[in-house]
Structures are given as structure tokens and as C-alpha cells.
Amino acid sequence: MDIDATLDLVERLKRAAVDYALSPGFAKRLEETRGRLGLHADSVENTVEAVESLLFEGSADKEPLLARYIRTNKALDPADRAVYEGWLGRNVFGAFRVEEQNGPELLLHNLIDEMDYRTHATAGVDASHPVPSGGYATVRVVPTHNVWTISGNVHFFKPQEREFVEEYAINLLRQFPRMPFRNPDKLERARDMVGEQHRIFMETLGTPVVLGSGSEAIEAYRSFMEAVDADAAARAPQQQRTPRSGLELAPDGNFPAELRDARDVALFHHPVKSTSFLVGYREAREAHRTPPATAADPAAVRLREYIHDESVPLHVIEDFASQFPDTVDQAYRIAFSLPEFVWERDGGALLLEHKATHVEDADIPDITTVPTSLRGAYLRLAQGA
Structure with a gap:
């Protein structure tokens, strides 16, 4: 498919998705999205902004509307469905430096994943007015076949507004820390770094799981961070920097009071997922070892909390199951009132239901x-924080 035909396809599919978002059945959600984004003025630009957010981001308790459109529209042509699925799974919203411009065609360098995106504007998207090379843009781009196209509003910034755009990019990164990993080289380097830190953790603390009180877990973490810092200094002796203490690397303000004061805490380091602090770890582990008698038992409550709590990593639950293969089925039968539950058969579905993001x-x-x-x-x- 040539570029003009691709752009026509994008325009048709985007118009259908926007019409869906603007239909009367979603008027309340659209107004809620306006309010959440602070888009109180009634303008075309604000409507576009709200529709984009509704389609691609959803809200805390609702899926992105584009996902619903794909799921419920049984008459979608398979080729169109594939394009929509690409938009949903691979759209890129970010802060970009403008490298080149050729009318509505822009070469954009993503400040977060550090990759280049040659993008095209479709009808209804104004990216054609002159932008100085070295200027900046915040925008969402979506893939269709081998072409990236602009979706929604483009906000341009002058080169002298660099600091503002960079700080905007950092705030995006704080919200969505996986953004850099669209770049496969960055993902591979991150995996190598965590793997190396796991080696240091094991050499420093002797075990991947350190048990104790909250304050003891924090002190163990500080020892680990000191070792990581010392290793980094040894790898770059030319910098001649002073080693930092664990307290400097992980000050008290980094840890909530409920963690510091908890009696049952595990510091868990995983070779891919890095570090976790887990309150109630020993109780949750014991629930897998010795299944609770009823669903109301504190151990059963703790087990359910570990499944429902987004902060508890998937690998912790999988580790419990592998430690206690003879009792894990009964633990979940009681805790979840599922008399036929078998971990090997049903565990994956349970985890996918409650920890879908972790699975992905x-x-x-x-x-x-x-x-x-x-x-x-x-x-x-x-x-400035």
C-alpha cells in the first residue's frame, strides 16, 4: 500500500473511532475526561484532546475506549481490526525534538526512548505550518503498516523552550517508566543492569529474600545500595567520586512510615524485576505452606490481599506456588472459595485476571x-521537589 492509500486508510479508521467516542452513549465519559484534563473551555482543540485521551488512555476504572470499540464491533474487517490493535498497543505519546520538516511530514526524535519517528499528518491534523529545526513537539503518533501518522493535537515549542519540554518529558517518564523500553537497546541494557545488580544483591546479602522488620529490611536495602554504588565507582575510577552511604542513597524520606514500622517485611530482589518491599510476606508464605481453615482466617485474607494488590509482583506469587506445590491448591481453594481449584490448571487465569499488567x-x-x-x-x- 502506497503512502497516499495508507493515509486515506488512517483517516477513514480514525474518523470512525472518533465518531464512536462522540456518540451519545459516551457523552458522560467524555465530560468526565474533560474535567480530569482541565479542559473546561468548549473548543475544537479541547474536544480533540479529550477524545484522544478517552480512546487511548481510558481512566482508572475503565479500559481505553478504542479497546472497547475493537472488542464490541463484531463487524470490523480483520485488516481494519489489525490496524486498530496496532494503534492501541503501539501508539507513542511523548515529547519530541523536530529534526526535519517537509510540509506535513515531520522527522521527530523522541526524548524518552531516543528513537526517530518519521511521521505524516492526515487531513484534519495541522502539522504543516513551519516549525524551526531544533524546535519541539508533544504529540501522539500511531503506526499503520510501516507508516507513523499523527493522532490528535500537535503542540509545538520553540528551541528556547527546551527546558520546559524536557521537564514535561521527565514528568511523563515518572508516570510511565516503561516508555524508554520501546527502544530494544534500552530494554536490553536495563535487563543487563538489573541482572548485574542481582549478582551484587546475592553477594552482599546471601539470599534473594531478606526477612525481618521494616527497619531491618530498609537497612539491608541500604547495604545493597552501598555495594551497587561501590561497584559503579570501581567501574569508573576516572571520576574519582566519594562513595556514598546507604543513608545518602536511600534517605528516610524514601520510605513510608507503615513500611518502617511493620514487623513482617521481606526485601525481595528478582533478576529481571529488581527490588520489592513486601509487608506481610511471612504470613502470605505461611498461607501457602499451611492452608487456612476458612476464607475468613487472617492468613486467607492476606493471601487474597497479595493477589489483589498491584504492588505485589507476579513473581512473588509464582515463587510461593513453586515452594509449596503440595499445598498450593488447597490454599487457593479455601482463600477464594473455589473447591475445584488446581494451581497448574487455574493459576494462570487467576493471575491474568488480577495481575494482567504484571503478566504482560x-x-x-x-x-x-x-x-x-x-x-x-x-x-x-x-x-525542586
């Missing part, structure tokens, strides 16, 4: 990597 991102490190070009903005924001 099982091989992606749970760390934030800041591009070198944004470290100045990161430090400015951290110092």
Missing part, C-alpha cells in the same frame, strides 16, 4: 532509566 510485562524490568539528555531536567525537578 513479566520480562520488562521494573526500573526507571533516564536518558542522558534528560538528566539535567531530572535533577532540576528532583531538587
Whole structure:
């Protein structure tokens, strides 16, 4: 399919999705989205902004509307469905530096994943007015076949507004720390880094799971961070920097009072997913070892909390199940009132239901990597916090 035919396809499919979002059945959700985004003025630009958010981002308790459109529209042509699924799964919203412009065609460099996107504007999207090379843009781009097209509003910024755009990019990165991992090289480097840190954790603490009180887990974490810092210093002796203490690397303000004061805490380090603090770990583990008598028992309550709590990583639950294969079925039968439950058969579906994001991102490190070009903005924001 040539570029003109692709752009025609994009325009047709986007118009259908927008018409769906603007239909009367979603008027309330659209107004809620306007309010959440602070788009109170009644303008075309604000409507576009709200529709884009509704289609691609959804809300805390509702899926993106584009996902609903794909799921419920049984008459969709399979080829059109594939394009929509690509938009939903691979759309890129971010802050970009404008490298080149040729009318409505823009070469954009993403400040977060540090990849280039050659984008095209379709009818109804104004990207054709002159933009100085070295200027910036915030925009969403979507893939169709091998073409990236602009979706929604484009906000342009002058080169002298660089600091503002960089700080905007850092705030995006804080909200969505996996953004850099669209770049396969960054993903591979992150995996290598976490794997190396896992080696240091094991050498420093002797076990992947350190048990104790909250304060003891924090002190163990500080020992680990000191070892990581010392290893980094040894790898770059030319920098001649002073080693930092664990308290400097992980000050008290990093830890909530409920963690510091808890009696049952585990510090868990995983070779891909990095570090987790887990309150109630021993109780949850014991529930797998010795199944509770009833669903109301505290151990059963704790087990359910671990399944429902988004902060408890998938690999922790899987580790419990592998430790206690003879009792895991009974533990879940009681805790969830599922008399026929078998972990080997039903565990995956249970985890997918309650930890879908964890399942999808099982091989992606749970760390934030800041591009070198944004470290100045990161430090400015951290110092101003």
C-alpha cells in the first residue's frame, strides 16, 4: 500500500473511532475526561484532546475506549481490526525534538526512548505550518503498516523552550517508566543492569529474600545500595567520586512510615524485576505452606490481599506456588472459595485476571532509566521537589 492509500486508510479508521467516542452513549465519559484534563473551555482543540485521551488512555476504572470499540464491533474487517490493535498497543505519546520538516511530514526524535519517528499528518491534523529545526513537539503518533501518522493535537515549542519540554518529558517518564523500553537497546541494557545488580544483591546479602522488620529490611536495602554504588565507582575510577552511604542513597524520606514500622517485611530482589518491599510476606508464605481453615482466617485474607494488590509482583506469587506445590491448591481453594481449584490448571487465569499488567510485562524490568539528555531536567525537578 502506497503512502497516499495508507493515509486515506488512517483517516477513514480514525474518523470512525472518533465518531464512536462522540456518540451519545459516551457523552458522560467524555465530560468526565474533560474535567480530569482541565479542559473546561468548549473548543475544537479541547474536544480533540479529550477524545484522544478517552480512546487511548481510558481512566482508572475503565479500559481505553478504542479497546472497547475493537472488542464490541463484531463487524470490523480483520485488516481494519489489525490496524486498530496496532494503534492501541503501539501508539507513542511523548515529547519530541523536530529534526526535519517537509510540509506535513515531520522527522521527530523522541526524548524518552531516543528513537526517530518519521511521521505524516492526515487531513484534519495541522502539522504543516513551519516549525524551526531544533524546535519541539508533544504529540501522539500511531503506526499503520510501516507508516507513523499523527493522532490528535500537535503542540509545538520553540528551541528556547527546551527546558520546559524536557521537564514535561521527565514528568511523563515518572508516570510511565516503561516508555524508554520501546527502544530494544534500552530494554536490553536495563535487563543487563538489573541482572548485574542481582549478582551484587546475592553477594552482599546471601539470599534473594531478606526477612525481618521494616527497619531491618530498609537497612539491608541500604547495604545493597552501598555495594551497587561501590561497584559503579570501581567501574569508573576516572571520576574519582566519594562513595556514598546507604543513608545518602536511600534517605528516610524514601520510605513510608507503615513500611518502617511493620514487623513482617521481606526485601525481595528478582533478576529481571529488581527490588520489592513486601509487608506481610511471612504470613502470605505461611498461607501457602499451611492452608487456612476458612476464607475468613487472617492468613486467607492476606493471601487474597497479595493477589489483589498491584504492588505485589507476579513473581512473588509464582515463587510461593513453586515452594509449596503440595499445598498450593488447597490454599487457593479455601482463600477464594473455589473447591475445584488446581494451581497448574487455574493459576494462570487467576493471575491474568488480577495481575494482567504484571503478566504482560513479566520480562520488562521494573526500573526507571533516564536518558542522558534528560538528566539535567531530572535533577532540576528532583531538587525542586
